[in-house]
Amino acid sequence: MPWLCVQVTDSARFDRSITSAVTYLQGQLNAISSDPYALNIVSYALTLARSSLADVAVEKLSGLAKTEGFMHFMLSCVRQKQLFYSH
Numbered sequence: 588m589p590w591l592c593v594q595v596t597d598s599a600r601f602d603r604s605i606t607s608a609v610t611y612l613q614g615q616l617n618a619i620s621s622d623p624y625a626l627n628i629v630s631y632a633l634t635l636a637r638s639s640l641a642d643v644a645v646e647k648l649s650g651l652a653k654t655e656g657f658m659h660f661m662l663s664c665v666r667q668k669q670l671f672y673s674h
Contacts, residue, residue: 588591616644623651 611628619625630644638644 605636609633609638612639613640616640617646620647621651623648626651 593625609632612632615629616626619629626648630641630648633641633644
């Protein structure tokens, strides 16, 4: 995974940007609740930001999955006959 190094000269502006981004993503949870791809990315971002809604996002994502043994099927992928393995 490539890493990007950024020199932050205005940490207050950086903090405000992160706060704004987290607030925006939190506000989009209901709008993306049926899109597993978007919900996965938002769940990950909210978890990294230690958002209070990260668990809600992960629960919404988990609610889209169907599990049989060790196999997880995302509903939109099952319709397309694509299977994903998760362990």
